[in-house]
Amino acid sequence: MNCEQVQKLIHAHHDGELDVANTLQVDEHLADCPSCFNAVRQLSALRGALQDSELRFRAPTRLRSSITAAVEQAVRAERPAVITRPWYRQPAWSVAAVLLVACVLTLQVSFRRSDDRLLAELTSSHVRSLMVNHLYDVASTDQHTVKPWFDGKIDFAPPxxxxxxxxxxxxGGRMDFLEGRAVAALVYGRQKHFLNLFVWPSASSSPAELRATQRNGYNVLRWSDGKxxxxxxxxxxxGEMREFVREWAAK
Amino acid sequence: MPDAAANFDQTILPHLDAAYNLARWLIGNERDAEDVTQEACLRAFKFFDGFRGGDARAWLLTIVRRSAWTWLRSNRRHEEAVEFDEELHGGIDVSASPEVSLIRAGDVDAVRQAIATLPAVFREVLVLRELEDCSYKEIADIAGVPIGTVMSRLTRARRQLQTALSTQPQSGGLS
Structure with a gap:
């Protein structure tokens, strides 16, 4: 990488939003280039200056109480109209349902912290691959070109x-990293959308059912075929992503 | 069964500081920022049915940002309220980074002043990234712009801030 390329990426690098491959290349450049290294130091100094808690405004107490009061008033005003609706259409029930879902999600998150980390890593790998235009190391629509490309680069042969x-x-395909290990990332298209399919060997030999989750607006589907x-x-x-999974299994 | 107000208190109100902070930085004064935040919160309550779970903070910040921009458009000078045109102002400037030293970085008032003088579109990405610790994706969703735009705005915001903090006079109170 030259200075110009590095200058384009140092903000994402500084913000921890760069993928592993680019991070390594930027680090390598910074070790040898005092000018770019200085730019990074400037960014850190700026961040240091922005960390002062006095810079963040806190909501005044009167605002908090005034919002609470206004919300209560809005609830009272709405009540007569609500009673005429069937029970399942009352806003409170929908809210309760949303909260229940949120609670279940929260519980899952607290019980399965590592699971959540994987989810976060999957999503951020996807985002980074799009952000720095690093979708594939091998661009090919031919599975017989993509599959052998992984030979010798990772310690398994991905389907x-x-x-x-x-x-x-x-x-196409590329190498990526999840939970500290190298994994295969296969890239598929669907009209203007991109799908990243991350593949890595399963620790358990029993298949795991399909689980669909959302994170930061992205859909994440995870499953295992036992291998x-x-x-x-x-x-x-x-819906379309589930269709992909069905086609993948059928092929 | 907890009622709608209680749900709102538990889900949305924990993010009131974040909401107010964004409004306060965009609007520039306490009173109007409070009004805008309150209006946004009531709007959030009204459309609470439409909230499908997920990140409540980002959801609230999206609404606050929209309310703040509406306020800016009707209350501010034209230049301030015009959303930044990336095409017009060019993309990321990749020329060698300016040799500046942050001589006023330790001075909170100077930093506050420097942020306040940034154009609103720069101010919002900077506040969301540095003060609210949002990811690029979250900022892109909140501000309704592509991630590339978030990156270029953030780069320019930091550049301007660095320049402002290195050229301000060393002496004299600012507050």
Whole structure:
């Protein structure tokens, strides 16, 4: 990487939003380039100056109480109208349902912290691959080109399938990192959307059922066939992503 | 069964400081920032049915930001309220980084003043990133712009801040 390329990336680097491969390259450059290194130091100094807690405004107490009062008033005003609706259409029930879902999610998160970390890593790997235009190391629509590319780069042979006929053309593959290990990332397209399919060997030999989650607006589908773990991430809707999983299993 | 107000208190109100902080930085004064925050919170309550779980803070910040921009458009000079045009002002400037030293970095008033003089579109990404610790993706969602735009605005915001903090006079109180 030259200075110009590095200057483009140092903010993302500084914000921890850069993928592993680019981070390594930027680090390498910084070690040898005093000018770029100085730019990074300037960013750190600036961040230091912005960390002063006095810079963050806190909501005044009167604002808090005035909002609470206004909300209570709004509830009272709405009540007569609400009673005429069927019970399941009352806002309180919908809110309760939302909260219940939120509670269940929260519980899952607290019980399965590592699971959450994986979810976060899957999503951020996906975002980074799009952000720095580093979708694939090997660009090919041919599964027989993509699959051998991984030979010698990772310690397993990921299954590679082309789902072009069903509207998910294979675009390429790259190496990525999840939970500290190298994994295969296969990139598929669906109209203007990109799907990253992360593949890594499964620790348990029993298949795991499909689980769909959302994170930061991305859909994440995870499953295991007993040999490999799969993580599919995209901004595509969940329905079409499930279709991908069905086609993948059928092929 | 907890009622709607209680749900709102538990889900949305914990993020009131974040909401007020964004409004206060965008609007620039206490009174109007309070009004805008209150209006946004009531709006959030009204549309609470539409909140599908997920990140309540980002959801509230999106509403606050929208309310703040509406306020800016009707109350401020034209230049302030015009959303920044990336095309017009060019993309990320990749020329060698300016040799500046942050001589006023330790002075909170100077830093506050420097942020306040940034254009509002820069101020909001900077506040969301540095003070609210939002990810690029969250900022992109809140501000309704692509991640690339978040990156270029953040770069320019920091550049301007660095320049402002290195050229301000060393002596004299600012507050």
């Amino acid at each position: 590679v399938k082309d789902l072009r006929e069903t509207g998910f053309p294979l675009l 490999m773990n799969f993580g599919l991430v995209s901004d595509l809707n969940e």
